[in-house]
Amino acid sequence: MRIAPTRVVRYVVLVLLLMFFLFPVYWMVITAFKTSDKWFTWPPTFIPWPFTLDSFLGRGEVYRTASLREVAPFLINSLGVSLITSALTIILATFTAYSISRFKTGGMRFLSWILSMRMLPPIAVGVPIYVIFYHFGILNTWLALILVYTVFTSSFGVWVLVSFFNDIPRELDESAYIDGCSPFQAFTKIILPISLPGIIAVFIISFTLCWGEFLLALLLTYDKAAQTIPVFIGRYITGFQIAWGPIAATGLVAMLPVTILTFIALRYLISGLTLGAVRG
Amino acid sequence: MIYISFFEYNLAAGGVQKFLGVQNYVKVLYDPIARGSVSFTVFITVMGVIIETLLGLLLALLVIGVKGERVMRLCFLIPMTIPMAVSGMIWRMLFNTTFGPINYFLSLFGISRISWMGDPFFAPLTILIVDIWQWTPFVFLILYAGLKSIPPVYIEAAMVDGADEWRLTRHIRLPMLRDLIMVVVLLRSIDLLKLFDSVYMITGGGPGTTTYTFSYLIYQVGFITGINLGYASALSVILLIAIMLLTTALIRILNVRRLLGG
Numbered sequence: 415m416r417i418a419p420t421r422v423v424r425y426v427v428l429v430l431l432l433m434f435f436l437f438p439v440y441w442m443v444i445t446a447f448k449t450s451d452k453w454f455t456w457p458p459t460f461i462p463w464p465f466t467l468d469s470f471l472g473r474g475e476v477y478r479t480a481s482l483r484e485v486a487p488f489l490i491n492s493l494g495v496s497l498i499t500s501a502l503t504i505i506l507a508t509f510t511a512y513s514i515s516r517f518k519t520g521g522m523r524f525l526s527w528i529l530s531m532r533m534l535p536p537i538a539v540g541v542p543i544y545v546i547f548y549h550f551g552i553l554n555t556w557l558a559l560i561l562v563y564t565v566f567t568s569s570f571g572v573w574v575l576v577s578f579f580n581d582i583p584r585e586l587d588e589s590a591y592i593d594g595c596s597p598f599q600a601f602t603k604i605i606l607p608i609s610l611p612g613i614i615a616v617f618i619i620s621f622t623l624c625w626g627e628f629l630l631a632l633l634l635t636y637d638k639a640a641q642t643i644p645v646f647i648g649r650y651i652t653g654f655q656i657a658w659g660p661i662a663a664t665g666l667v668a669m670l671p672v673t674i675l676t677f678i679a680l681r682y683l684i685s686g687l688t689l690g691a692v693r694g
Numbered sequence: 695m696i697y698i699s700f701f702e703y704n705l706a707a708g709g710v711q712k713f714l715g716v717q718n719y720v721k722v723l724y725d726p727i728a729r730g731s732v733s734f735t736v737f738i739t740v741m742g743v744i745i746e747t748l749l750g751l752l753l754a755l756l757v758i759g760v761k762g763e764r765v766m767r768l769c770f771l772i773p774m775t776i777p778m779a780v781s782g783m784i785w786r787m788l789f790n791t792t793f794g795p796i797n798y799f800l801s802l803f804g805i806s807r808i809s810w811m812g813d814p815f816f817a818p819l820t821i822l823i824v825d826i827w828q829w830t831p832f833v834f835l836i837l838y839a840g841l842k843s844i845p846p847v848y849i850e851a852a853m854v855d856g857a858d859e860w861r862l863t864r865h866i867r868l869p870m871l872r873d874l875i876m877v878v879v880l881l882r883s884i885d886l887l888k889l890f891d892s893v894y895m896i897t898g899g900g901p902g903t904t905t906y907t908f909s910y911l912i913y914q915v916g917f918i919t920g921i922n923l924g925y926a927s928a929l930s931v932i933l934l935i936a937i938m939l940l941t942t943a944l945i946r947i948l949n950v951r952r953l954l955g956g
Binding site for chain 2: 420425427431432434435436437439442445453455457458460529530533535536537538539540541544622625626632633643644645647648651661662665668669672673676677680
């Protein structure tokens with residue numbers, strides 16, 4: 415019975431923190447479903463009743479700005495750029511990581527250098543990249559975003575996969591050699607199938623990163639030919655008048671896919687984010 | 695290959711400035727906006743790292759072993775998974791002066807409306823709160839995973855020796871987390887030093903230039919107010935050096951050599 419007070423304190427603190435961390439999400443979700451007369455009220459409306467899908471369908475009278483039809487091109491940009499980048503990432507990262515893991519390619523220097531790429535502040539590379547892409551004439555294209563994103567995503571992809579490959583016993587490679595495989599065959603026939611979960615995780619993580627990236631997309635794109643969803647949201651939010659319902663609906667659409675993906679890849683996300691300092 | 699070209703280009707940009715003299719670098723010292731942005735960046739980095747680390751650690755210790763651990767774990771992780779642009783949008787609604795729920799909650803305690811994003815005192819706090827909300831879950835996730843990986847034998851042994859919860863934490867859990875806490879602190883410092891998204895989304899650097907972070911300053915100088923790429927590059931180089939120093943420390947701790955198995 416002596417323990418009871420500390421237990422109570424523990425739960426109270428947890429519940430308070432839970433409210434702090436969840437209330438903003440709750441607020442966005444209900445705002446997305448509120449009817450337009452409930453967006454601006456005092457006291458604020460905490461229960462979205464009656465609820466409506468107007469914000470998603472763009473049926474509001476004044477605020478047509480962020481209906482799904484308007485958002486669609488940006489969603490497609492986000493999806494296209496993220497998918498292609500992630501595909502490139504797994505190709506580059508798997509080969510590089512395997513080579514580092516088994517043949518120590520480049521040694522410490524190379525691996526540290528790859529790590530520093532992950533840490534690079536995007537704004538610092540933003541200026542030179544902007545100038546280069548301007549001369550190549552590829553500003554405001556998918557290609558521009560894909561090129562830059564691949565740099566960032568494949569660097570951490572290598573990190574995740576190096577620790578992943580290190581966990582696969584070397585005896586597997588060796589027995590493949592004995593059976594007459596070349597190093598390349600050993601890689602494709604033995605190692606790749608085993609490391610599929612890790613590779614999928616890298617794909618998901620890099621997808622998430624691209625999806626949420628903001629600064630570089632802001633610098634390198636300027637209209638719906640290539641602009642991604644976060645920039646779209648940013649443009650509306652900094653505008654003069656904000657229609658809360660539609661923008662919250664857009665936010666919800668932009669958030670859901672990555673939130674779900676993150677939970678799926680959580681285990682690997684840990685080693686991706688901490689560069690292998692913790693095994694998930 | 696693409697990397698190298700960026701890197702050399704960046705250095706080359708530095709070289710071109712030498713051509714103009716080091717004026718751009720000297721200018722940083724005398725530019726009040728740049729100095730303001732440095733102090734704000736340092737403020738947000740120091741405060742953010744301290745609060746997020748402590749809160750994340752507290753959360754990890756509280757959640758482990760509690761009833762409903764799995765559900766709670768997921769709930770606490772949600773903010774981290776939200777794209778920063780979306781979370782900026784959410785908090786802009788919450789902090790809204792006239793209709794925002796936060797001012798409503800405060801009014802229940804008799805506190806009159808606060809202009810969160812327009813007041814030079816509250817605007818930095820706003821940015822800080824949002825960052826704490828978004829990234830404490832990250833710290834929590836890492837430290838929680840760390841706690842989970844402590845072999846139960848240690849805990850059991852200590853309990854046999856009569857250690858209570860407090861002693862378990864103080865003498866076993868914390869020491870075992872030490873390296874991990876260093877990693878978290880460095881990762882958060884590096885990310886906070888380049889903070890941009892939430893400033894852009896929430897305060898736009900305002901009021902005035904109170905919440906300019908270093909990244910936001912570079913963005914303003916380089917892309918918005920008169921495209922001064924020379925000065926922007928000089929600022930970028932400074933940021934780059936600061937981050938490189940932290941990264942070097944990180945590499946030491948991560949023990950890259952171990953990854954190479956030698």
